[in-house]
Amino acid sequence: MRVRVLIPLLVIVLYGVVPFALAGNNYVMSILVAALIIAGVALAWALLGNLGGMVSFGHAAFFGVGSYISAIVTMKLGVPVFAAMLLGGAGAAVAAVAVLPALRLSGPYFALAVLAYAHIFKILATEFTTITGGAGGILGIPTLPRVLGYDFGSKVGGYLVIVTIVLLFALVYARIRNSYYGYALRAMHDSEDATRVVGVHSTLLKALMLFLSAFMTGVVGAFNAHCINFLEPDYAFSSGWTMLPVVAAIFGGYRTLTGPLVGAVVVYTVDQLVFKSLIPSGHQIIFGVLLGVMILFAPDGLIPLLAKKLQWVRQPRGCRDPRTESVC
Amino acid sequence: MLRLDAITVQFGGLTAVKGVSLSIGAQEVVGLVGPNGAGKTTLFNAISGLVRPTAGRASFEEADILKAPMYKRARMGIGRTFQIPQPMHELTVRQNLLVAQRFGAGRVDEAKVDEILSFLHLSDKADRDAATELSLSELKALEVGKALATDPRLLLLDEVLAGLETASKRSFMKTLTELHARYRISILIIEHDIETISNLCPRVCVLNYGQLIADGTPQEVFSDPEVIRSYTGGGHD
Numbered sequence: 409m410r411v412r413v414l415i416p417l418l419v420i421v422l423y424g425v426v427p428f429a430l431a432g433n434n435y436v437m438s439i440l441v442a443a444l445i446i447a448g449v450a451l452a453w454a455l456l457g458n459l460g461g462m463v464s465f466g467h468a469a470f471f472g473v474g475s476y477i478s479a480i481v482t483m484k485l486g487v488p489v490f491a492a493m494l495l496g497g498a499g500a501a502v503a504a505v506a507v508l509p510a511l512r513l514s515g516p517y518f519a520l521a522v523l524a525y526a527h528i529f530k531i532l533a534t535e536f537t538t539i540t541g542g543a544g545g546i547l548g549i550p551t552l553p554r555v556l557g558y559d560f561g562s563k564v565g566g567y568l569v570i571v572t573i574v575l576l577f578a579l580v581y582a583r584i585r586n587s588y589y590g591y592a593l594r595a596m597h598d599s600e601d602a603t604r605v606v607g608v609h610s611t612l613l614k615a616l617m618l619f620l621s622a623f624m625t626g627v628v629g630a631f632n633a634h635c636i637n638f639l640e641p642d643y644a645f646s647s648g649w650t651m652l653p654v655v656a657a658i659f660g661g662y663r664t665l666t667g668p669l670v671g672a673v674v675v676y677t678v679d680q681l682v683f684k685s686l687i688p689s690g691h692q693i694i695f696g697v698l699l700g701v702m703i704l705f706a707p708d709g710l711i712p713l714l715a716k717k718l719q720w721v722r723q724p725r726g727c728r729d730p731r732t733e734s735v736c
Numbered sequence: 737m738l739r740l741d742a743i744t745v746q747f748g749g750l751t752a753v754k755g756v757s758l759s760i761g762a763q764e765v766v767g768l769v770g771p772n773g774a775g776k777t778t779l780f781n782a783i784s785g786l787v788r789p790t791a792g793r794a795s796f797e798e799a800d801i802l803k804a805p806m807y808k809r810a811r812m813g814i815g816r817t818f819q820i821p822q823p824m825h826e827l828t829v830r831q832n833l834l835v836a837q838r839f840g841a842g843r844v845d846e847a848k849v850d851e852i853l854s855f856l857h858l859s860d861k862a863d864r865d866a867a868t869e870l871s872l873s874e875l876k877a878l879e880v881g882k883a884l885a886t887d888p889r890l891l892l893l894d895e896v897l898a899g900l901e902t903a904s905k906r907s908f909m910k911t912l913t914e915l916h917a918r919y920r921i922s923i924l925i926i927e928h929d930i931e932t933i934s935n936l937c938p939r940v941c942v943l944n945y946g947q948l949i950a951d952g953t954p955q956e957v958f959s960d961p962e963v964i965r966s967y968t969g970g971g972h973d
């Protein structure tokens with residue numbers, strides 16, 4: 409009921425109001441685009457974390473692979489940018505094949521294994537100089553194109569593209585979550601055997617979530633590459649591409665759909681406007697500390713925790729229905 | 737339909753199941769008894785794919801099953817319950833059955849799910865959270881329900897009656913008898929209580945220290961001196 413009103417409203421604001429209201433303000437627009445990039449990765453990360461039940465510390469690998477592939481196929485093969493972004497996503501999904509053996513590992517072991525993979529990919533990008541340009545990087549990556557007279561290479565154009573990507577991802581995520589696959593995936597967290605015994609191919613489902621998450625992250629990485637027109641391994645595979653989305657997703661609540669999105673916008677904006685002015689270099693250390701604190705005190709996220717507390721204050725006791733307490 | 741041939745399961749140095757050969761026919765109801773630690777659950781695990789036997793062969797409806805992973809055996813028509821109920825978390829009772837049906841039977845038939853729910857007296861709990869809002873007897877009924885939803889032709893029931901009060905036990909026994917009549921499936925049921933098993937099963941198999949020591953009618957089996965010795969001498973709870 410509420411959702412039916414909220415979603416059209418959100419769409420009107422995102423497509424009708426924001427681009428016009430902020431069109432003149434390039435600085436705010438850049439921050440918004442960057443925040444949405446984090447949001448896209450955060451959503452992809454949360455999809456794997458929430459539905460796949462796997463916490464990854466290595467999404468920078470998929471981000472980097474997506475950005476490099478998209479940059480290279482546009483520049484060396486002349487593939488149109490939007491098609492190349494999809495190829496970037498596909499490439500990241502292919503790269504995820506290397507991570508498949510880690511699917512057997514549980515919890516922290518999986519997280520660390522993926523971290524190691526991310527590192528390997530960074531090294532590969534540095535060493536394969538003929539294709540990637542090595543440590544020197546790639547310059548002059550094509551911007552987003554002009555389509556039917558509209559220049560997506562402009563700030564507002566880029567914003568419209570990334571907003572659309574993030575909304576499509578959210579839609580896909582929601583569809584999966586409410587399907588039988590989503591049910592089975594959620595049930596798997598507690599006991600994989602309980603699902604396998606009724607015929608669920610649990611390993612395959614987890615692998616599919618990994619591929620999808622990698623694909624989504626790769627597409628966002630590709631978008632970023634065409635936005636900033638420059639890549640080098642240290643940047644494309646920077647642990648920041650894992651760190652910020654993880655903080656955002658956990659801050660907003662990675663078990664919900666809106667959590668990672670809201671979390672990303674808040675976290676990134678606060679980082680850029682506040683932390684960066686407090687500690688100009690190394691400001692991301694604050695997130696390391698925050699992340700540790702949040703995992704200890706509010707593992708399901710800060711926003712769900714606040715929502716719970718507020719609900720408790722507002723509602724008389726006895727009215728709380730345990731079934732509606734899980735958000736979204 | 738189920739054929740076990742010299743199945744042996746070892747855990748390190750411990751032999752939990754030792755050379756068990758056993759055949760179960762279509763629509764047969766067979767009781768599996770034996771003291772605690774005799775290897776009954778392990779035998780179920782071997783049949784359903786949770787553990788890999790060290791030696792032996794097993795086929796279901798003429799197909800070799802030992803190489804098939806657990807989820808495939810469920811899809812082939814082998815349904816089972818867990819001794820300690822394992823409801824699928826974060827889902828309602830109805831969703832538990834729907835997931836089992838969607839993946840185990842390969843299609844969704846909500847009418848059949850409703851039928852199973854009402855059959856197991858779970859209709860008014862259908863929209864409750866399966867993991868947190870059910871009593872023990874309801875959890876056991878849900879175990880049976882999930883297995884039934886996969887359209888099994890063989891149902892392995894691991895102590896579904898144990899731990900229930902007399903009244904719910906009696907009602908559950910009646911349900912099991914009706915279940916067999918209605919769905920016309922084979923049932924292999926683990927149960928400690930001699931009276932219960934004698935009422936339910938025309939045929940009883942006895943495991944002791946992993947070995948099959950008797951197989952026959954309840955009268956034959958429970959008058960067998962070796963079975964009596966295992967029952968009185970064995971370490972059961």
Ligand SMILES: Nc1ncnc2c1ncn2[C@@H]1O[C@H](COP(=O)(O)OP(=O)(O)O)[C@@H](O)[C@H]1O
Nearest residue numbers: 747750752770771772773774775776777778779
């Ligand atoms: N996964 C396992 N690892 C090691 N030992 C096991 C395992 N499962 C069962 N066992 C051992 O195998 C023996 C048989 O256990 P079980 O099949 O559960 O007996 P029952 O169901 O007849 O009570 C016991 O000694 C038990 O400790």
Ligand SMILES: [Mg+2]
Nearest residue numbers: 776777778819
């Ligand atoms: Mg047992």
